[in-house]
Amino acid sequence: MIRLVIVDDQALVREGLSLILGTQPDLRVVAELPDGAALLDLLAADPAVADVILLDLYLPGADGVRILGQVRSRLPGVSAKVLMLTTVGRAADVQRALAAGADGFVLKDASGAELAAAVRGAHAGVTALSASAAELLWPAPAGTGAADSGARLRLLTGREREVLARLGRGMTNHDIARDLALAERTVKAHVSNLLAKLAVSSRTQAALIARDLS
Incomplete structure (x- = not known):
């Protein structure tokens, strides 16, 4: 069973992701959090609470990449994989997240199947990108289709x-x-x-x- 923590400042998004992923037989949502501070507190109290963290790129106070950097530097006992989430994607955002140590990047327009596959891939150690995120990094060459x-x-x-x-x-x-x-x-x-x-x-x-x- 892959244990998930979802971090997003919008309650509706948190609940939607939890509902979608919670229907998968091998995935279980163990916490839904509104910001990075709550995530840092949770991980400080229990570094092994999650296998995969879905972390929103744009959070109040500090963005997801900064929070990811704090998790990696301040909490070495945390081995959870981190998938970055955002609604609007730019190639620079994907590159910045991956450079900071993210284990994948998923746009919120991903299907439920894509999102679940990204979670499983990240958990297995594969850099997980949803199709739309990958297209930001590797757009189709002109004239191809x-x-x-x-x-x-x-x-x-x-x-x-x-x-x-x-x-x-x-x-x-x-x-x-x-x-x-x-x-x-x-x-x-x-x-x-x-x-x-x-x-x-x-x-x-x-x-x-x-x-x-x-």
């Missing part, structure tokens, strides 16, 4: 397409290997091959293309 993605997808073998679909759900190599009954080294080879065929440099970029499989 569905036809281009389709042409690249046709280069993949059936097994590589199966692996790609699972990358799109935020699964780790270990999880993919277990799901497809393969050796983990075989999955790594498939990932390397499909990245080359798709002409991308990261799993997250490949996951964006995976949406064309759905």
Whole structure:
């Protein structure tokens, strides 16, 4: 069970995220907090209270990146992964959050499935970006689109397409290997091959293309 703490100054957002994520059988919301100060107090009292923290980028008093820096510097006993959340995304915001030690960045326009996948990915140690956040960092080159993605997808073998679909759900190599009954080294080879065929440099970029499989 992955234990979650949600930090957002808007009660409606906190309640909505809690409702969406709380329906997942492997996720449990253990606290909903309105600001960074409350988070620091909670973690100081119990550094192991959460496995993943969903932290709003824009908070009253101090923004989420500053709070994240305080968690990392002042509370070394906290091992929870931190996913940054925001409504309006800019590439600079994503880069700043990741540079500060965030384990992922999710825009609030993400679907419930994307959000849950990001939580699972962060918990597993994979840098988790929702599709819209990833597009901020790696916008599609001019002149490319569905036809281009389709042409690249046709280069993949059936097994590589199966692996790609699972990358799109935020699964780790270990999880993919277990799901497809393969050796983990075989999955790594498939990932390397499909990245080359798709002409991308990261799993997250490949996951964006995976949406064309759905």
